[in-house]
Amino acid sequence: MTYFLIVFGAGFALAFIRLPLLVPRFGVRTAELMEMPVMLAVIAWASWRLAKRHADLGRGSRLLAGLFAFALLAAAELLLAWILGPGSPAEYIASRDPVSGSVYLASLVIFAVAPAVWNPRAIQER
Numbered sequence: 001m002t003y004f005l006i007v008f009g010a011g012f013a014l015a016f017i018r019l020p021l022l023v024p025r026f027g028v029r030t031a032e033l034m035e036m037p038v039m040l041a042v043i044a045w046a047s048w049r050l051a052k053r054h055a056d057l058g059r060g061s062r063l064l065a066g067l068f069a070f071a072l073l074a075a076a077e078l079l080l081a082w083i084l085g086p087g088s089p090a091e092y093i094a095s096r097d098p099v100s101g102s103v104y105l106a107s108l109v110i111f112a113v114a115p116a117v118w119n120p121r122a123i124q125e126r
Contacts, residue, residue, distance in 0.1 A: 004069035032100035047114035055120035063116035070112035
């Protein structure tokens with residue numbers, strides 16, 4: 001749950017920079033692509049933190065944690081799109097920019113599997 005909250009919170013906070021400052025100046029695609037390295041850094045740090053704090057969990061358990069966090073993130077995003085947007089969640093997905101949307105989809109896959117990638121024993125030695 002903490003992994004989800006950290007990444008979702010960072011994305012939510014970055015939206016307050018992206019939407020009023022970056023989108024009008026650079027457009028949706030570029031603004032979303034500019035945000036992506038920051039989000040990937042947050043995902044890397046938060047997944048590393050999860051692996052370090054729960055070094056007793058095996059790779060499979062950490063993958064389940066990542067998949068659970070992914071499900072929460074997808075549900076939260078679609079719920080917010082439904083509440084704040086003019087259309088349905090399906091219309092929201094269809095309206096995504098093909099380039100930045102594809103990069104975002106790839107980042108979601110990374111988000112889901114990242115906790116399982118870390119070696120907690122190596123982290124503990126640091």
